[in-house]
Amino acid sequence: MAFTLRSVKVPPNSASLEEARHRVFDFFRAACRSLPTVMEIYNLHDVATVSQLRSTVASEIRKNSHVTNPKVIDMLLFKAMEELGNIAEHAKQRHHIIGQYVVGRQGLVQDVGTKDQGISNFLKNFYNTNY
Amino acid sequence: MGLGMLASRVMRPTASKLPRNLLSHFHIRPIVSTPESSAAQAQPEPEPTPPPRAPVAGARVHFKNPDDAIEVFVDGYPVKIPKGMTVLQACEVAGVDIPRFCYHSRLSIAGNCRMCLVEVEKSPKPVASCAMPALPGMKIKTDTPVAKKAREGVMEFLLMNHPLDCPICDQGGECDLQDQSMAFGSDRGRFTEMKRSVVDKNLGPLVKTVMTRCIQCTRCVRFATEVAGVQDLGMLGRGSGEEIGTYVEKLMTSELSGNVIDICPVGALTSKPFAFKARNWELKGTETIDVTDAVGSNIRIDSRGPEVLRILPRLNEDINEEWISDKTRFFYDGLKRQRLNDPMIRGADGRFKAVSWRDALAVVAEVAHQTKPEEIVGIAGQLSDAESMMALKDFLNKMGSNNVWCEGNGVNTDADLRSGYLMNSGIAGLEKADVFLLVGTQPRVEAAMVNARIQKTVRATQAKVGYIGPAADFNYDHQHLGIGPQTLIEIAEGRHPFCSALLNAKNPAIIVGAGLFERKDKDAIFSAVETISKYAKVVRPDWNGFNVLLLNAAQAAALDLGLVPESGKSIESAKFVYLMGADDVNMEKVPVDAFVVYQGHHGDRGVYRANVILPAAAFSEKEGTYENTEGCVQQTLPAVPTVGDARDDWKIIRALSEVAGVRLPYDSLGAIRSRIKTVAPNLVHMDEREPATFSASLKPDFSHKMSLTAFGSTIENFYMTDSITRASKIMAQCSALLLKK
Numbered sequence A: 001m002a003f004t005l006r007s008v009k010v011p012p013n014s015a016s017l018e019e020a021r022h023r024v025f026d027f028f029r030a031a032c033r034s035l036p037t038v039m040e041i042y043n044l045h046d047v048a049t050v051s052q053l054r055s056t057v058a059s060e061i062r063k064n065s066h067v068t069n070p071k072v073i074d075m076l077l078f079k080a081m082e083e084l085g086n087i088a089e090h091a092k093q094r095h096h097i098i099g100q101y102v103v104g105r106q107g108l109v110q111d112v113g114t115k116d117q118g119i120s121n122f123l124k125n126f127y128n129t130n131y
Numbered sequence B: 001m002g003l004g005m006l007a008s009r010v011m012r013p014t015a016s017k018l019p020r021n022l023l024s025h026f027h028i029r030p031i032v033s034t035p036e037s038s039a040a041q042a043q044p045e046p047e048p049t050p051p052p053r054a055p056v057a058g059a060r061v062h063f064k065n066p067d068d069a070i071e072v073f074v075d076g077y078p079v080k081i082p083k084g085m086t087v088l089q090a091c092e093v094a095g096v097d098i099p100r101f102c103y104h105s106r107l108s109i110a111g112n113c114r115m116c117l118v119e120v121e122k123s124p125k126p127v128a129s130c131a132m133p134a135l136p137g138m139k140i141k142t143d144t145p146v147a148k149k150a151r152e153g154v155m156e157f158l159l160m161n162h163p164l165d166c167p168i169c170d171q172g173g174e175c176d177l178q179d180q181s182m183a184f185g186s187d188r189g190r191f192t193e194m195k196r197s198v199v200d201k202n203l204g205p206l207v208k209t210v211m212t213r214c215i216q217c218t219r220c221v222r223f224a225t226e227v228a229g230v231q232d233l234g235m236l237g238r239g240s241g242e243e244i245g246t247y248v249e250k251l252m253t254s255e256l257s258g259n260v261i262d263i264c265p266v267g268a269l270t271s272k273p274f275a276f277k278a279r280n281w282e283l284k285g286t287e288t289i290d291v292t293d294a295v296g297s298n299i300r301i302d303s304r305g306p307e308v309l310r311i312l313p314r315l316n317e318d319i320n321e322e323w324i325s326d327k328t329r330f331f332y333d334g335l336k337r338q339r340l341n342d343p344m345i346r347g348a349d350g351r352f353k354a355v356s357w358r359d360a361l362a363v364v365a366e367v368a369h370q371t372k373p374e375e376i377v378g379i380a381g382q383l384s385d386a387e388s389m390m391a392l393k394d395f396l397n398k399m400g401s402n403n404v405w406c407e408g409n410g411v412n413t414d415a416d417l418r419s420g421y422l423m424n425s426g427i428a429g430l431e432k433a434d435v436f437l438l439v440g441t442q443p444r445v446e447a448a449m450v451n452a453r454i455q456k457t458v459r460a461t462q463a464k465v466g467y468i469g470p471a472a473d474f475n476y477d478h479q480h481l482g483i484g485p486q487t488l489i490e491i492a493e494g495r496h497p498f499c500s501a502l503l504n505a506k507n508p509a510i511i512v513g514a515g516l517f518e519r520k521d522k523d524a525i526f527s528a529v530e531t532i533s534k535y536a537k538v539v540r541p542d543w544n545g546f547n548v549l550l551l552n553a554a555q556a557a558a559l560d561l562g563l564v565p566e567s568g569k570s571i572e573s574a575k576f577v578y579l580m581g582a583d584d585v586n587m588e589k590v591p592v593d594a595f596v597v598y599q600g601h602h603g604d605r606g607v608y609r610a611n612v613i614l615p616a617a618a619f620s621e622k623e624g625t626y627e628n629t630e631g632c633v634q635q636t637l638p639a640v641p642t643v644g645d646a647r648d649d650w651k652i653i654r655a656l657s658e659v660a661g662v663r664l665p666y667d668s669l670g671a672i673r674s675r676i677k678t679v680a681p682n683l684v685h686m687d688e689r690e691p692a693t694f695s696a697s698l699k700p701d702f703s704h705k706m707s708l709t710a711f712g713s714t715i716e717n718f719y720m721t722d723s724i725t726r727a728s729k730i731m732a733q734c735s736a737l738l739l740k741k
């Protein structure tokens, strides 16, 4: 993994929340800029569009919107940059991208009409897994 | 014998007690000669008695008659043993494990490997302890330089012609020769000549042979003749030309042939399907039981990750001793083929489409509600566990239907008296019988381990076996009395020559095949059997010889839980059929407009007609209770994860009941077991055999109601009896090559 480490430099810690926020936007821009290449190298044209991937990136970032500690944000940013580096360097394979960012974690068979109100915990668990 | 145990034995002995100065004479250690041999004479006064050791592997002595006890001294420590034990057994009781190759406790003694040599005081030469009876006052020494040198010499001779191919040998890691040469062998060899080589034999699709590795211990030959009851294997040639073989070019056609793999101490006989698949130390063992027949043999499933790689027997004296049948040992590749892994619904075009559990259960519940209660039918398959059968019965009862049964339990079978459908003598108890009457059952294909018991009894005590049924294959002496009920009536009326044998017997045993449950005249047949058992005194307070040999793993528990059809007609009028792994139901009888749900793990016969498929876990993937034919309740444990989106059987029914709005009141295995306890309390006593309490029942008079059609054979193909074995490639090869046409 030497080549990924080379490309990721550990930046100095953000001094304030403001600076950290700024860095997040910088990262998002960088990610958006690399998306066309990503589409190209992983041959994603028939399964996703650039705008879909862009909103996936945005939602991955929004998942952590509750984080206010600049140090934690820096850490998350570092991980995100590493991931982006891996993707852009083609260190992953097509099914990784599809599995993680196109299909999402719900799996291929999407449960439509999720009406989980009023069912027991047993049934909820049953739908998820056997264990 | 574990390597650790051997190694510690090697560390312990006298070498450390030697005077230091003696050792210093040996700067260069010559091959074989051990310094102890010269030190032996130097040992002056007798050592103080060492503390007693625990017997090897929990070996116990049972004194039939207290006068028969004799005392011997093993390494100076006195032990009491019954008369007639061998020196090796005496050492085992004293806690000394003697190295051995040819000796096996369940086979006759051959005494040809010479690995078990020990020194006995006043005997000029070391003696082979496995073949030498212990005599009163014998002083056995297992740790003397003479004994050790003898072992080293034997080891050297054995290795002379044994190939050095441990790295590519499947036995590597669990090989007696490997372990013992590490423990007792010399650290170098002195042979420069070529090793001999032997042509490999073809023993069929199950046993792989590399005959150059054979050390001529003849365990396999003795196993084949004594336990399997076939004279297939034998010793050919003399001296260094000695070979194990089948005399003529021939496959080994015993249903127990796989056991030679376990008893072969080296890698000469190994498993063909397992060849080069894994090393034994990579495997995870799960102690579970077998479900391919009603015996419930104890097995260990060896798995690596999600894959079952092999199945080995586990010791259980009451059920399978230490053997298992070939079907049990080799059907595991069926667990990987034809598996159902997603819930599926058949579309309008007749093709299955994968759907989510939510949708599948919703559809099933919807249809079930639109059906009239009496048109709902539930059938449990032959591999179902007690928990899921309980859930199925409860679910259908809540839907208002009582048409729920387990396949193989004919219409209205009397499930009230446990003694009416169990093997009352117990499998181990069959050894006490001296006359057997087999009625409509071919134990060799229906329950190979029960057959092995009968074979053992016949071999040991010359017990008589009478058989009524179609011409069948037996591996012991038997009299074929007749083919149908006619003969049974004759015996019941006392007109048959076999009656005198029954009357003179001390412990007569009658074994009735469960295939007769399917006959219309089964009540008449059973009352005829009852008449026989009455006049032959088969059932007494001290001996119950009335036995029913069940056919499949689910049957006994199903009968305990009362899963018996009330009328044979309900399937013809069914509109909603719930098959829980049931593949042997006659699907032609199901009306075309009926909605069929198949819950199970294999795409087998049931699936062809199904409208909805609910994937379930196989026995290797779930925890489930099974009761075997003698009434012993045992449990399977999950060895590997479930495939795909499959779920445990009872969970599916529990979930379906909630979707259908008739929620079952249990959420866990513990809760479902306490529900079972209220129905059949014996099913929660794990690993215990609950004998049926016998009480005489009133059965109708037999003679007029019996039809005279001959008994049929229940199992056409020993190797393929259920959905897993039918999916197995190895079993298919076996049926193609080994079944007698």
Ligand code: SF4
Pocket: B213, B214, B215, B216, B217, B218, B219, B220, B221, B244, B263, B264, B265, B266, B268, B269
């Ligand atoms: S094949 Fe195995 S069991 Fe048979 S004689 Fe050779 S070493 Fe012994």
Ligand code: FES
Pocket: B099, B100, B101, B102, B103, B110, B111, B112, B113, B114, B115, B116, B117, B128, B129, B130, B131
């Ligand atoms: S074990 Fe005694 S001679 Fe083989």
